[in-house]
Amino acid sequence: AQKVTQAQTEISVVEKEDVTLDCVYETRDTTYYLFWYKQPPSGELVFLIRRNSFDEQNEISGRYSWNFQKSTSSFNFTITASQVVDSAVYFCALSEARTGGFKTIFGAGTRLFVKA
Amino acid sequence: GAVVSQHPSRVICKSGTSVKIECRSLDFQATTMFWYRQFPKQSLMLMATSNEGSKATYEQGVEKDKFLINHASLTLSTLTVTSAHPEDSSFYICSARDSETSGIGDTQYFGPGTRLTVL
Numbered sequence: 001a002q003k004v005t006q007a008q009t010e011i012s013v014v015e016k017e018d019v020t021l022d023c024v025y026e027t028r029d030t031t032y033y034l035f036w037y038k039q040p041p042s043g044e045l046v047f048l049i050r051r052n053s054f055d056e057q058n059e060i061s062g063r064y065s066w067n068f069q070k071s072t073s074s075f076n077f078t079i080t081a082s083q084v085v086d087s088a089v090y091f092c093a094l095s096e097a098r099t100g101g102f103k104t105i106f107g108a109g110t111r112l113f114v115k116a
Numbered sequence: 117g118a119v120v121s122q123h124p125s126r127v128i129c130k131s132g133t134s135v136k137i138e139c140r141s142l143d144f145q146a147t148t149m150f151w152y153r154q155f156p157k158q159s160l161m162l163m164a165t166s167n168e169g170s171k172a173t174y175e176q177g178v179e180k181d182k183f184l185i186n187h188a189s190l191t192l193s194t195l196t197v198t199s200a201h202p203e204d205s206s207f208y209i210c211s212a213r214d215s216e217t218s219g220i221g222d223t224q225y226f227g228p229g230t231r232l233t234v235l
Contacts, residue, residue: 037226042228043207043228043229044226044227044229045160045209047225047226050223091159091160102213103162103165104150104162104224105162106159106161107159108158108159109159111157
């Protein structure tokens with residue numbers, strides 16, 4: 001069975017601090033996709049990144065970076081020099097193929113508070 | 117980028133009434149749409165997978181007679197909460213897969229969500 005664990009329920013940092021959000025996943029498939037989404041108070045999910053299971057290259061996009069480690073089944077997300085606008089709930093998600101298509105499972109989410 | 121809309125964004129209804137929520141893909145065709153439910157401060161839980169022209173596939177524990185899903189066209193899926201009760205109050209989010217890109221991975225585009233309050 002697939003599972004996504006985000007052990008950090010809430011994180012509070014001061015602006016300009018770096019913060020890492022952890023994500024550990026479980027799957028039996030060799031082909032799968034990992035995602036991070038941001039959900040601001042408005043509720044709309046904002047897509048941040050997708051990574052397939054065959055691409056372990058880490059990625060950097062501005063202040064965001066992702067560390068994908070298959071050996072530890074982790075896909076951690078780091079925000080560098082955090083800003084107040086980064087305050088939101090962040091979800092890690094796992095999609096794997098199943099009959100008829102894909103199924104996406106979301107982690108419990110990590111609520112990030114960035115204080116000015 | 118691809119846009120998914122939901123209507124209404126917010127609805128308040130009396131217990132016992134039925135509520136229909138629409139999910140539309142605005143600039144792409146979606147043979148598959150998904151319906152999620154999110155309780156306050158909780159994660160998204162997949163309720164069902166909606167396939168154009170066929171019956172929806174419901175997740176375990178989701179009552180298909182209570183949450184009716186219709187995916188009549190490549191751009192529209194509807195979720196009807198029948199005989200709604202206060203415990204059905206939640207944030208309902210739909211997502212759609214772009215039929216053109218589904219072969220290269222699970223690219224889902226999410227709607228803005230519908231907040232349902234049942235009094």
